[in-house]
Amino acid sequence: MTERLVIIGNGMAPGRMLEYLLEAAPGRYQVTIFNAEPRVNYDRIMLSPVLSGEKGYEEIIIHGDGWYIKHGITLYKGHRIVAIDRAAKTVTSDHGVTEPYDKLVIATGSVPFIIPVPGNDMAGVLSYRDLDDVNAMLLAAQSRAKAIVIGGGLLGLEAAAGLQSRGMDVTVLHVMPTLMERQLDPAAGYLLQKAVEARGIKVMTKANTKAIVGHGKVEGVELDDGTIIPATLVVMAVGIRPNAAIAKDAGIDTNRGIVVDHGMRTSDPDILALGECAEVGGQVYGLVAPLYEMARVAAAHLAGDETAGFVHSDTPTKLKVTGIDLYSLGDFADGDDREEIVLRDAAAGIYKRLVLRDNRVIGTVLYGETGDGAWFNDLKKKQTDISEMRDTLIFGQAYQGGSPLDPMAAVAALADDAEICGCNGVCKGKITDTIAERGLTSLDDVRAHTKASASCGSCTGLVEQLMTLTLGDSYNPAAVQPMCKCTDLGHDDVRRLIKAKGLKTIPEVMQELQWKTSCGCAKCRPALNYYLVCDWPDEYADDYQSRFINERVHANIQKDGTYSVVPRMWGGVTNANELRAIADVVDKFEIPLVKVTGGQRIDMLGIRKEDLPAVWSDLGKAGFVSGHAYAKGLRTVKTCVGSxxxxxxxxxxxxxxxxxxxxxxxxxxxxxxxxxxxxxxxxCAEATCKDVGVICVDSGFEIHFAGAAGLDIKGTEVLGLVKSEDEALEVIVALTQMYREQGRYLERIYKWAKRVGVAEIKRQVLDDAEKRKAYYERFVFSQKFAQVDPWSERVSGKDKHEFRPMASVGFAEAAE
Amino acid sequence: MSGMDWIAIGTLADIPLRGARCVNTPQGRIGVFRTAEEQVFAIEDHCPHKGGPLSQGIVHGASVTCPLHNWVFSLETGKAQGADEGSVRTIPLKVEDGRLFIALDVLASKAA
Incomplete structure (x- = not known):
């Protein structure tokens, strides 16, 4: 008979535990999860990139809804457990759901510490713990006003950097003399402070908060010397406390956290605890690697392996602030029995310090250049005697054994058991073996199969180097395919950074994202121009010099340098007046070819560029507007005659x-x-090979998309059936807007859909009414600025220079 | 005849930044380009590959990309960049007080 497993909490630790458990003992338990947060399991480490805008929430989901369904797990979202009845073996949620258990896992995580000063409960005071906090900060950041972050530790600095990149004026208050004093020595803390200040964030150390001042909502922070710093947002990031309340109420042994043995068992044999709420060997943990270790142990016990035990290990600390490289590991305090090796390079902003005891590494602080962190960690873990390489040790692995090596060789030289991914405890051999055994070819595959680089992502570079080593030239790191030779960034990174940094002109993008050329090239400029048009429809001034000639002169260039013109015929329907006007234009301008296109429009080919405005003027008088037959934009809607x-x-x-x-x-x-x-x-309208197609049926409208009938031939995917025309329009518009916001320039909708996944698109534009509405509204907003007929604009004189030669010189009449 | 005959073709302001205009001459069309850094160049408006009008291309740095098949040419030397081989004629051009002049030796001999 299946046993009932109930889990309180749905963070990263229980999520990982379930993965282990489903692998070790599939079908053994009927699993029910209660999550106080109203959502699925997501990667909490990545909240800082979400705050700064480098990632979106969808990208940090670990287990989507489908995962729970697939594994038959019941997930109560937004249910907080209020009582555990150990005698009856049940738990009860605040919504009144009572669930019996055979085994119970408590994974309630931690609660942010709120400093006990007056005003700490005012509106505008936030903590930094979950997605709700991030969303609240993003909302506050829209005001572009002043923010104060209390706490100069890891979380506080990440919050400060995120808020600053969102346009806020940020001050960090830290009670200690240097930043991140628990991970960094004072020298590195000082360098860090300089780097943080250089980004425009103010830092005040030895700053003791006395009160938060304001009337109903935050107006500032008062320090104990009486200074008042104005702000509309205060973020407290001063630490976390294990959330052991529910266990304590139930009479389970607690100390700082819920006391567990090395098998993650609490004082009640049927109840386990893990994650930030658990206290094992007198220690509580907040970094992900030991929490995943707890997950492994708890899963083993639930699967019946009573021998698994938690082993403590030091975890390196890395700061996730783009552009600041920092690494800290182990014990770096001074002491009589210790020696140290220090390297400083002020010009390059590099500081490295190794702390040794008995010729063995016990602590490392690296600032500015952290590439050797994994190697030092490996030396420390293995307690390697370093006396032989002592003179060159600080220069890193590349300097050992004679001549310097290239970075690839350094990775090649790592031992198979060298740890690559600290978050998930994945070593080199595991990665290279898995690549070889399973024939993996993409970074995503490696993430899926090994978990390496699947949490904080800071080891992605190393993993990619391992892939290159293992696969040779056949590995094509598609994840980082740059847009063009002008940048190392891929399309997705550029799009995200445009939004995150609020970049609103092409020169601004090139400056901020460190373009390698002075003004781009014919590949990146049109792409950037599109991204800016799409993201800032009301603010961005279209850069015509970054548009391909067809979009600049609103006609299609032909092989002989003449142009073709296609007027819009709504739905492919025309009439005698329109046809007469076209006939007149053809005669007047001696247009050599008139042809019906595949999209049911009339194409006039062979028009001289100089004649374009006059042709449009005549067509305009008959009511025609541009058919956009040249555009990376909406072309035609082909129809049949219908009912x-x-x-x-x-x-x-x-x-x-x-x-x-x-x-x-x-x-x-x-x-x-x-x-x-x-x-x-x-x-008859051949809707099933179009980018978007509709098939009408008796019961409504079947919406199709992602077809192709060009270089590739592909039937459409079915998005879904809707009942009314209004719904059909809303879904199609939302779909188009999602594609507009996510597509890479020149990526047709079917390629985008393949990349994003049909299920995800369906979820966002069909199932999620709120999302659909938001996409729809953004499209409607952008149309306010887009629906201007480019032909009539040019007939009235816009871009005159485009259509006339600058001069004619040297001809007989001109010379006289 | 000594030196070159300079023919006025218009002003700097006639050409959009990072853009081009063309000038008709008896020997064919000439493209006159203005770069982001305010350099001005004149080259034959005819790609050696398939005859594309280079003046309709996207101007980037001191180069232009042909609108037909994306060959890239240096505006300074007229040479095709990258893997493509070929070149277009460059035409002497000078700027005086914002006014542009080109020199066409053949034109000069015809006019004389």
């Missing part, structure tokens, strides 16, 4: 096509976007 004429038609497909086209024309997208609406499943 108005066709004996099989089920809905008004022509009307819906026209409605979609009128709503969406003028919008720019990462690549061209072609749509179609078919009135019945016979599909």
């Amino acid at each position: 108005d004429w066709c004996r099989f038609g089920t809905q008004d497909s022509t009307g819906l096509g026209i409605r979609i086209e009128k709503f969406m024309w003028g919008s720019w997208t990462p690549a061209k976007l072609k749509m179609a609406v078919s009135g019945c499943p016979r599909n």
Whole structure:
């Protein structure tokens, strides 16, 4: 019979425990989780990148909803457990759900420490612990006002950097004389302070908070010397306390945390505890590596292995602030029995210190250059006698054994049991073996199979080097494919940083993201221009010099340098007046070829550039606007005649096509976007090979997307069925906006969908009504600035220079 | 005839920054380019690959990318960059008080 396992808390430690348990004893337990937070399991270490904007919440989810369903786990989101009845063996949530257990795991984590000063409960005082805190900070940051972070430790500095990159004026108050004094010696703490200040964050050390002042909401912080620093947001990041209250109420032994033995068992044999709430061997932990070690042990016990025991190990500390490299490990206090080796390079901002005892490394502080951290950690762990290499030890691994080596050789030289991923305790051999055994070729695969680089990501570079070592040239680090030769950043990083740093012009992007060329190239400039148009529709001034000629002159360049012109025919419908106007234009400008396109429009080919404005002027008088046949944007909506004429038609497909086209024309997208609406499943408008297609059926509208009929041929994916035209439009618009915001420039919708996953797109634009509405509204907002007919603008004189030669010289008449 | 005959073609302000205009001459079209750093260059407006109008390309640094098949040319030397081989004629150009002049030796001999 399956036993009932109930878990209180859904953080990283119990999440990892379940992964181990499902592997070791599948089907043994019926699992129920109560999570006080209303969401799934996400990577708490990555909250700082979310705050700074380098990542989004979706990217830090560890187990999505599907994972729980797949494993038959019941997850109560937003349920806080208020009582454990050990006699009846049940738990009860604040929503009144009572659940019996055979085994109970308490993983309630920790609570942020709020310093006991007057005003600490005012609106505007936040802690930094979960996604709600981050969201509250992001909201506050919109005001671009002043923020104070109390606490100059790891979390406090990450919060300060995040808020600052969101545009706030930030001051860090730290009670000790130097920053991060628990991990850094004073010299490194000083360098860190300089670097933090150089980013524009103010730092006050020896600053003791006396009170938080304000009327109802925060107005500032008062220090014990009477100084008042104004601020509208105060973030307290002064430490955490194990959250052991529920265990204590239930009569389980607690001290600082819930007391457990080395098998993670509490004083009640049927109850285990792990994570930040647990106290093992007199210690409580806050870094992820020992918490994952607890997860391993707890899972082993639940699976019946009574021998597993928790082993304490030092964990290196790294600061996740872009541009500040810092590494600290072990014991670095001064002492009579200790020696130290120090390297300082003021010009390069490098400081390294090794603390030795009996010729063995016991502590390391690295600042500015941290590449050798893993190697020093390895020396420390193995207690290697370093007397032989003492003279060159501080210069790192590359300097051992004669000549300096390249970084790849340094990784190659690492022992198989050298730890690469500190968060997940993954060593080199495990990674290279798994790559070879399973034939892995991508970073994501390696993350999935080994967990290396899957938490904080700071070892990604090392993992990629290992992949190159193992796979040779066949490894193509697709995850970091740069946009072009002007930058090392990939499209996704650039898009994210544009938003995060609020970059609003191309020169600003190039300056802030350290472009390697003075003004980009023909690859990156159009991409950046699109990203800025998409992200700041109201503020960004389109840079025409960064657009490809077709989008600059709103016609398609042909092989002989002439242009073709396609006026918009809504839904592919025209009339006698329009046809007459086209015929007149063809005669007047002696247009050599008139052709019907695959998207049901009329194309006039062979028009001289100089004639374009006059051609548009004549077409404009007949009511035509640009058909955008040249655009990385909405092209055509192809339709069939639908229920108005066709004996099989089920809905008004022509009307819906026209409605979609009128709503969406003028919008720019990462690549061209072609749509179609078919009135019945016979599909005369060929909607099932379009970027977005609709198949009308009796019961409503089946929405398709991600088809292709070009270089690749691919049938569409079905997004879902909706009942009304209004819903169809909303879903299509939301889908397009999601693609606009996430697509890489020139990436067609089917490639984007392959990358993001059809299920995820479905979840966001179909299942999640709130998300859909938000996408829809952002699209509608951007259309306010996009729906301007470029032809009539140019007929009225815009960009005149584009269409005329600057001069004609040297001809007989000109010379006279 | 001594030295070059300079022919006025317009002013610097006629050309958009990081953009180009063209000038018609009896020997064909010339592209006149203005870079982000305010340098001005004149080259033949005809890509040696398939005849693309270089003046319609995207200007970056002191280079232009042909709109037809993305060949990149140095505006200074007229040489194709990267793996492509070929070049376009460069035309002498000078700027005086914001006014632009080009020199066309063949033109000069015709006019004389």
